[in-house]
Amino acid sequence: MKRLYYDIEKCMACKTCEIACCVGHSLSKDIMKAIFEEPLSLPRIKVKEKGQKPHPMSCRHCDEPRCVMACMTGCLSKDKKTSLVLIDKNRCVGCWMCVMVCPYAAIRPDQKTKIPVRCDMCKDLDMPQCVKSCPTQAIIWCEEEELAKK
Amino acid sequence: MKQIIIIGNSAAGIAAVESIRNKDSDCRITVISDEDYTAYCRCVLSYYLAGDVGEDRLVYRGQDFYKNNNVDLILGKKVVRVDPKKNQIVLEDKQKLDYDTLVIATGSSAKLPELKGIQKRGVFGLRTVKDVKEILGLLPVAKTACVLGGGLIGLKAGYALKKRGIDIKIIVKSKQILSQVLDKTAADIIQGHLGANGLEILTGLDAAELLGNGELKAVKLDSGKVIGTEIVIIGKGVAPNIGLIKDTAVKAGEGIIVDKFLKTSVENIYACGDCAQTYDFVLEKYQVNALWPNAVEQGCLAGRNICQENSEYLGSIGMNSVEFFGLPVVSMGIAREEAGMEVLSRLDANNKIYKKVILKDNCLKGVILLNRIENSGIYLELIRHKADISSVKNELLNDTFNYAKIMDLLGKDETIYLSSAGGTHV
Structure with missing residues (x-):
């Protein structure tokens, strides 16, 4: 599967990725409208x-995801086809077990929606919005095998 | 064809099915449960009781799961005995089934205290769909409910019934609520918060007798006070369901004792989940940690090891995440420091924020995070790796504490951070 990698020498902590992520996950997909949405769209990636070194963080869609194991409603699952960790928001009760066990603290509780905030790899778009938006190409989206060539 | 029998159809049993089927699509798997339902979310029962979710949301794995994984499912039958010598189990209707490998994932049941009148109608655990349905059936005629026990189940039951408009009194024997998982500081903040939301909590008191003629009418406390009530919910912890291995070669203490491969003292019998007594990597002793995440991990590893994978289990840990009326709390490992341990804490009582870590020789042994739970997983990772935290000690309680600050302490390869300036793991 394609994963997100970060060249931390190139990252300037401008947080353009955070904003692109919010907008990409908003209802309007428009930055000027997204800031007035309720509930507010929160960034899945955080720098x-x-x-002094910035380190962007987001869900790694682990091979053996602890969040999926801890999920007491079964709303989190590891998709066999895409290898992504998926969430069925209708089944989530906001127990925050996934938050408790994520080794990277890449899952955050959203107190407004009571649903965890987690990277979905922009699975319904052509590519993750953080990758697209990064002005320094610090975020790399590729298969592990391709990484050596980068 | 190899026959695997799994006794138990919840977190551990289902995880075992899934991990076995990842490796072996041929073997026969039979799952047996004494309940009448396909796998459901036991931890969601209190949300169902509260009316926060409907019955449909209890489904953890539906009928199609058993079909897709080629599982023979036997519901509504209790396994009364295991006969390791004959590789056989006996059901309550005397039916005998043979196995090549057995997985005991029988879970646990609500501990019922020895209390006069406990058999009266109106007294419940909060453990099964049946419990909840019976409680719901009494709601139209109930005005008051008493909960015995100030643990997670007791408080969740109280929260649920309060949301249903029932007057709640929670009777807690110890001086604080959640005494197994929190220190007094955190517990007092939560108790204040629950009180402000209408839950009456009586600490330092215990029930002496349940009164009524067949039907429950009142609880008599050890102080002599009598509280009129139509419902009593018992939240006094759980006990492993291990009656079926009594007088067999399967060794048990409080629960069935398993090694790091989740194997019992009998070669072809595994145990996992609430019925198992596993190595606790914080307490460094064998312990029953009857919690959903532990059960799933154990079931998963037991399944793999049945398929000859030799996956070692690091061990279990006491860990809880819960939220009451918008106030979340996470606790992991030990809650109260012992001699020779160091405590770092930060309290902002006005905002109900409290963070505490307990250290021993600069390794994390316990964490409490109240109303600031975002980074909890990092602390768990530090505990799991027994990492020396001296270099980040002054940052441990900061809200800006993050994974990047600990990745060098974990002794494992970090793969997602690269450096174009040369070198990889920065």
Whole structure:
């Protein structure tokens, strides 16, 4: 599967990815309208820092996802075809078990919707919006085997 | 053809089915449950009781799951005995079934205290769909309900019935609620929050007797006070369902003791989930940690090992995530420090924010996160890896604490961060 990788030398912590992610997951897909939406669309990717170095974080769609194992409603699942971790929002009760066990803290509770905020790899679009928007090409979206060539 | 029998149809049993079928599509799998339903979400029962979700949302795996995974499902029958010598199990209707490999995933039941009058109509656990349906049936005629026990089940039951408009009194024997998973500081904040939302909590008191003529009328407390009530819900913890291995070679303490491959003392018998006593990697002893995430992981590994994979289980941990009236809390490992341990904490009582970590020799042993649970998984990762946190000690409680700050401490390869300046894991 294609995963997200980050070249942290290129990342400037401009957080354009966070904004593109919010807009991409908003109802209107329009930044000027998205900021007035209720509930507000939250970023699935967050740029964190270690010392002075920015480190973007988002769901890695793990091979053995702990969130899926911990999910007590069965609303999280690992899709065999796409290898993505999917959520059935209708079944989620906001217990935050997935938040508790994610080793990367890449799942956050959304107190407004009571549904966890998690990267869906923009699966219904041509490519993840964070990748598309990054002005320095710090976010790489590729198969693991292709990574060596990058 | 190899016959695998799985006794139990919940978290651990289902996880075992899935991991076996990932490896082996040929073997015969029979799943047996003493309940009448396909797998359902036991932890969602309190949401169902509250009316937050409908019965349809309880489905964890539907009928098609058993068909797609080629599972013979036997519902509504209790397994009364395991006979390891004959590789056989006996059902309550005397039917005998042979197995090559057996998985015991029988779960646990509500612990019922020895209390005069406990058999009266109106007294329930909160454990099964049947429990909830019976409680729901009494709601039209009930005005007050008493919950015995201030643990997670007790509080969730109280929360649920309050949402149904019932007057709630929660009777807690110890001086604080959630005494198994939280320290007093966190518990008091939550108790205040529950109180403000209409849940009356009586600590330091216990029920002495349940009164009424056949039907429950009142609870008499050890203080002598009598509280009129139509419903009592018992939330005094759970006990593993291990009666079926009594007097067999399958070794048990509180639960069925398993090794790091989830195997019992009998070669072809595995145990997983609430009925199993597993190695707790925080307490460093064998313990029953009857929690959903532990059960799924154990079932999954048991399944793999049945398929000859030799996957080692790191062990279980006590961990809980719960939210009451918009106030979330996560606790992991130990909640109260012991001699020789160090505590770091940060309290903002006005905003109901509390963070506490317990350290031993600079390794995390326990964490409580109240109203700031975003980073909880990182702490769990530090506990799992027994990581030395000295280098990040002054940042541990910051809200900006994040995975990047701990990745060098975990002793494993980090693969997603690259550096165009040369080198990979930065």
